[in-house]
Amino acid sequence: MDQNVMYIIIGVGALIVGLVAGRLIFARNTKKQVEEAEQQAQNILKEAELRAETIKKEKQLEAKERFVQLKSEYEREVNERNRKLGESENRAKQKEQSINQKEANLDKQVKENEAIKENLNRQIEVVNQKRTELEKHQEEHIRRLEKIAGLSAEEAKTQLVESLKAEAHSQALTLQQEIIEDAKLKANKEARKIVIQSIQRTAAEVTIENTVTVFNLETDEIKGQIIGREGRNIRAIEAATGVDLIVDDTPEAIILSSFDPLRREVARLSLQRLVSDGRIHPARIEEVVEKTRRQLEEQIIEIGERTVIEMGIHGLHKELVRIVGKMRFRSSYGQNLLMHSRETANLCAIMAAELGMNPKLAKRAGLLHDIGKVPDEETELTHALLGAKLAEKYGENPAVVNAIGAHHDEMEMQYVISPIIQACDAISGARPGARREIMQQYLQRIKDLENLALTYTGVEKAYAIQAGRELRVIVEADKVTDVDSDKLSFEIAQKIQTEMTYPGQIKVTVIREKRAINIAR
Template structure:
């Protein structure tokens, strides 16, 4: 046999023998391990059973302790509730005892009231009997009085009432006159003090405005250039400005006639530019007039801004500032409107300060009170209502709006400054030299005063004197008594105050005299 094959076979046999020997040894080791594991498992089971028994006994002990605790708490709660029930029963018993006592007391009071009621009924019966006897005695007494006086009770009552009524009217009229006189004295004293203090701190100019403007020329030769060929230049100027140009024999002067001072100013400035430039023809006239209008608009805005700055008024809307500047070229009864408004503003500020009111608010309202006289468009509203509407439109305060609308009594006065504006407007317009009054209006006012006084019964004659500042009323002595004279003077003054419009105040004097005339023959 080949030695190599033999050696391989020997190796294989040795390998198989080794495997069999290894398996036998491994089987013996496993058996030992199994036995050890079973012994360990039995030990673990015994230990677990001991722990379970211990835990069970602990739980039973804890449960018994919890039961004892709950039972103790339950017993305490039962005892507490028993005590509360006992207290409640005691309170109920006490209330029952109190109610029984009150019930007994009420029964006693009811019995006493019954006795009192019976006594009152007896007394009422006695009073009724006495009242019947009194009425019978009074009727008998009235019959005796009527028999003695030869008058019935109704006639005597009427005579007494009439006498008392006349006496009361006379006393009331006298008392009323005393109260009115005293109030007038105090009011006039305080009013004079405030007005004098206000006026003496204000200076103003006299009215000199009119409806014409005189344009001076260097020579009369320029008149021909202004008139132009066949009058075309003067017609162009009149058409562009709305002003009438009067060229007459007045040396070195042309008269500009128009009721609108703004138009007259535009025409004056335009003529001044044309004469200075020397080129006067229709196209040039239209150009210069338009440029002058724009320039005057800027001037109006500048005048308004300067006015509000000088018066210390801030936050005024630009449109209102423009209207304030426009018042410079407007006049009322010959009084320049801007100067009048400035004067009223200063008067209002001083008077408001004297009265302890807001002088800035009063000065603002005084400046704007005649803003409705310079509208951009014609309207049917009065200048007071239009001014209030414009002030409201441009965000002025309600007090200012009301003061503007009420300064001619066309709106109800709702704020304290409203009568101040009205009074200062009257002061500025009624002072000597402030306004020119047309003769016809003056005569009409004088006649109206006299006619109003002559409408009363017993008035013989009436004379308006001192330029309408005083009214003398002569009455018939046999128709008007001394007491009626006081009443008549008061009534005439009240009627003048409510029905007429006049500057300042009017004094009413009633004259009554008794004349006894006899003729010796």
């Protein structure tokens, strides 16, 4: 309706505009033009009225259609609500019926339970009566037993408990001792079997290193060239290599003396090149020694790489590979360090496989267990702790690091492979022919062992046998009992372990002999 009014207003406005325009035209033009303008205005007004009527009818139709549509939607919503209300009423009726049924059943169960409760009460009364009678009979029976035995019930009970406790304790101790003895026997047999098999399956070379190297010459005339004018050449060689050159009356030979095998090898190769070249003077010596040292470093890396490939060890840091190669030029008690490490690694792998463990990890730890013996810089750490530090630095497995640091009990063993590494290191170093000692040091160690045992009270004699690997201690029977013998053996072993340095292990055997002497006359 608002739009119709608007169109009427538009029509009236248009009429007014036409009239105004007509008047203006009349003022300017002729009367005919005024009439034409009025006619146009009337036409415009008729068109506006027709248009307004048309719009009015359209809007009325739209309003009717909208009314019908809203009415239809309202009827649908009312029907849907009525349907839901009907369903809710049906569900409420069903629930009411179910509740009524449950109430009826509950009333029935309550009545049944009351009957059962009454029956149980009667039975409980009967049981209480019987229990009272039984207690009376039991008290009478106990009084008769106490009268016969002459003991009260508590006293008899205490005696019985003590007797059973003592018997059980005795049986438990006997069973415990049998289990321990059986476990020791089986463990010793199994351990001995694994060790023997591991040693038999590993055939390592026996390489003994010396502190001197003999450099052979074709003729003694070359000695003069090596010495040089006023000994300048030999001094230059010694200064460049750190090796002492001994030129004596030995025919066609020069002795290279140094505690460091790596330095001796540098000096030997340098001398070989200088003699072959023929040009021997200080400047040339320094050049050749430096070149030889670089080539030897490359050779060390090559030895390390070849070793890890032959051992089947992968992922080793290149610096650890270089240290492994460097072990070729080190020795321990005369035993070549690389050969010892390889042998230890093979023994570890075999033992680990026999025990159902990881043989590759054990072999890796066995090969690296002595890397602390070839440091690039001097340090105050022991070789085991230094080796563990290097292994940790270059990203080795924590089990390998612990095995390296604990193989001389300088770290706490935290992994199962650690005692395996320690045992295999001892096997490799303690087997006959593997290592050597200076005779004086060996005799001193034997003497120290015997003197250590003689410091204990009751020890009569002490003998170090089997090359110092067993200590036999003879005690006085009247001063040392059998129990004291066990204690004495343990104390001596502990003191040896804490105060002495020795390869492998030492067995302490205490012997107590009791002699009973009588004379028949």
